Amino acid sequence: MKVETLIAGISATIAFGAAALALWTARGTSRKDGYELARVLYRELTSPETAAHRSALEFYRRAAHRTQRETEAVLDHYFALLWTFEHVRAGRQSLNQQRRINGTGPVVDYLDSAISWHVQEWSTRWSHLRQLIQEHVPQLDDRHSISTFCELAEEVLGATDTIDALRAEANADLR
Numbered sequence: 001m002k003v004e005t006l007i008a009g010i011s012a013t014i015a016f017g018a019a020a021l022a023l024w025t026a027r028g029t030s031r032k033d034g035y036e037l038a039r040v041l042y043r044e045l046t047s048p049e050t051a052a053h054r055s056a057l058e059f060y061r062r063a064a065h066r067t068q069r070e071t072e073a074v075l076d077h078y079f080a081l082l083w084t085f086e087h088v089r090a091g092r093q094s095l096n097q098q099r100r101i102n103g104t105g106p107v108v109d110y111l112d113s114a115i116s117w118h119v120q121e122w123s124t125r126w127s128h129l130r131q132l133i134q135e136h137v138p139q140l141d142d143r144h145s146i147s148t149f150c151e152l153a154e155e156v157l158g159a160t161d162t163i164d165a166l167r168a169e170a171n172a173d174l175r
Helices: 002-046 048-062 068-097 105-134 143-157 161-172
Strands: none
Touching: 002 048, 002 068, 002 105, 048 068, 048 105, 068 105, 068 143, 105 143, 105 161, 143 161
């Protein structure tokens, strides 16, 4: 009886050790995959295509005069950049939801560090840019995308008056 108990205890210890090793290996693989996703998201935010959108929006924002035609032309850039931030937020949410199970907390921190200044800069630009576009396109219909951007900004930067004001502006369009 004692030998059987000893063998069962050793078997249980080996099984527990194997399970712990499998979990540790899976977490490592998930974290590696998480870092790859974070790099993909960062590359999307800094790609030449996204840079072209940012550039077009900055030239538009800084122009002394804006025509209806220029405003219509910049709308594609406006929404493309907003949707890029939406993609980043969706990926960040995926990583964040795996934080406890797969240990992706450091990955989310890495991503936040990489994108924080981009989010900061655009959180200060959107309001002015929206106002300029709405001079020619009063029904901009960007509330959902702006709300998603604001959620990303709060997650990465924390709550700020600038983000609150931007969200309020987008929601005021409904009234």
